[in-house]
Amino acid sequence: MAASRLQVPAEVRRGDSFEVKISIRHPMETGFRVDDSGKPIPRNTIREFTCRYNGKPVFIARLGSGIAANPYLRFFLTAAESGQLSFEWVDEAGERGDALASLTVVG
Amino acid sequence: MKRDWNPPLASAHRRRLIAASGALLAARVFPTRADSAPLPAIPELEAYLAGRTPQFGRLILDLPRLADDGNAVAMRVTMPGPFAQGEHVTSIALFSEKNPVPKMAQFEFPVPPARVEIESRVRLAGSQRVVAVAILAGGAVHVATAEVLVTLAACLDGP
Numbered sequence: 001m002a003a004s005r006l007q008v009p010a011e012v013r014r015g016d017s018f019e020v021k022i023s024i025r026h027p028m029e030t031g032f033r034v035d036d037s038g039k040p041i042p043r044n045t046i047r048e049f050t051c052r053y054n055g056k057p058v059f060i061a062r063l064g065s066g067i068a069a070n071p072y073l074r075f076f077l078t079a080a081e082s083g084q085l086s087f088e089w090v091d092e093a094g095e096r097g098d099a100l101a102s103l104t105v106v107g
Numbered sequence: 108m109k110r111d112w113n114p115p116l117a118s119a120h121r122r123r124l125i126a127a128s129g130a131l132l133a134a135r136v137f138p139t140r141a142d143s144a145p146l147p148a149i150p151e152l153e154a155y156l157a158g159r160t161p162q163f164g165r166l167i168l169d170l171p172r173l174a175d176d177g178n179a180v181a182m183r184v185t186m187p188g189p190f191a192q193g194e195h196v197t198s199i200a201l202f203s204e205k206n207p208v209p210k211m212a213q214f215e216f217p218v219p220p221a222r223v224e225i226e227s228r229v230r231l232a233g234s235q236r237v238v239a240v241a242i243l244a245g246g247a248v249h250v251a252t253a254e255v256l257v258t259l260a261a262c263l264d265g266p
Contacts, residue, residue: 017222030230030261032207057217066203066211066230068179068261074226075214 006087008101012079015107020051020059022087023072024097030065044092046071053103054083079105146250147236151209152202155240161250166199168239168251170229177231177261184239186223186249194245195219204235206261211237219244230261 007021024046031043043065051059059075077085087099146152146161169183184199196219201211214225223241231237234256241249 028230030207059220060215060217061227062213062215064211065208066201066206068228068230072226072228074224076220076222076224078221 004087004097004099006099006101008085008103011104011106013107014079014105016079017076018079018103019074019076020085021072021074022099023070024049024089025070026091026097028063028065028067028069028071032065046089046091049073049087049089051075051077052086052088053077054081055086079103081105146238146252147204149202149204149209149238152238152240155200155202155210156248159246159248161240161248163250166239166241166249166251168237168253170237170253170255172254173256173258174231175258177233177257177259179228180231180255180257181226182229182237183224183226184241184251185225186241188221188223190219190243194243194247196223196241197244199223199225199239199241201229202238202240203229203231204237205233206230206235207232231255231257233257233260 004022004024009018012018026046027044028046029041029044031040033041035041045065045067046063049061049063049071050057058077061073063071082103082105085101085103088096089098090096165186167185167187169185170180174180182201184201186196186199190196196216198213198215200213202209203211211229212227216223229237236252236254239251243249
């Protein structure tokens with residue numbers, strides 16, 4: 001599912017906050033719209049988005065129909081150890097998506 | 108006979124009137140931060156607060172004053188530190204006054220965040236006030252509100 005665009009700095013100083021930007025392609029269907037034949041389109045939004053830093057959850061976003069289509073998130077994490085940032089999300093249809101980034105911590 | 112269009116009394120009265128309308132106009136164009144205003148009545152928000160008394164002023168919710176398209180409105184919520192030990196932010200929730208689903212999002216920090224700043228884009232079904240609620244590990248509740256004028260509301264038509 002769902003292509004995403006992720007932006008994470010390649011290298012950060014230990015102890016510094018760094019910015020994470022992610023944009024996920026998803027309609028975030030509200031359930032209030034109808035298709036061309038007048039049938040309601042069932043609600044389907046990304047319910048849960050989890051960011052893990054070396055396997056440990058560090059940021060969770062519970063979204064809903066109040067978040068715009070193709071949800072964009074920008075948040076900050078604190079650099080501790082070099083390793084992997086993983087992002088995982090699931091929508092109401094049960095479809096999952098993920099993205100990965102490696103982070104090098106210096107200093 | 109020359110008619111006096113500017114009798115001193117009427118003139119003073121008019122000047123006062125002009126000054127007053129100017130002040131009124133300025134108040135409309137440059138509203139004061141709505142942070143001190145009471146919270147809008149949103150049942151889901153009241154349930155979420157569950158009787159806890161929120162504090163105003165520390166949490167900052169930024170939304171544009173005027174949004175052309177309610178389908179995607181830039182939103183930023185920040186809470187400047189420093190945070191005392193055991194007083195870090197654990198979650199931030201967003202509530203809408205007019206959306207069919209009032210709770211728009213909830214962000215959680217499983218580990219104490221060094222910098223509390225979240226940006227996203229929200230859907231808004233019409234002009235309204237939006238409320239952000241931050242809960243701290245020590246149990247303190249901080250709120251911020253922002254008023255948005257939405258020209259084209261979301262949810263009424265397709266994106």
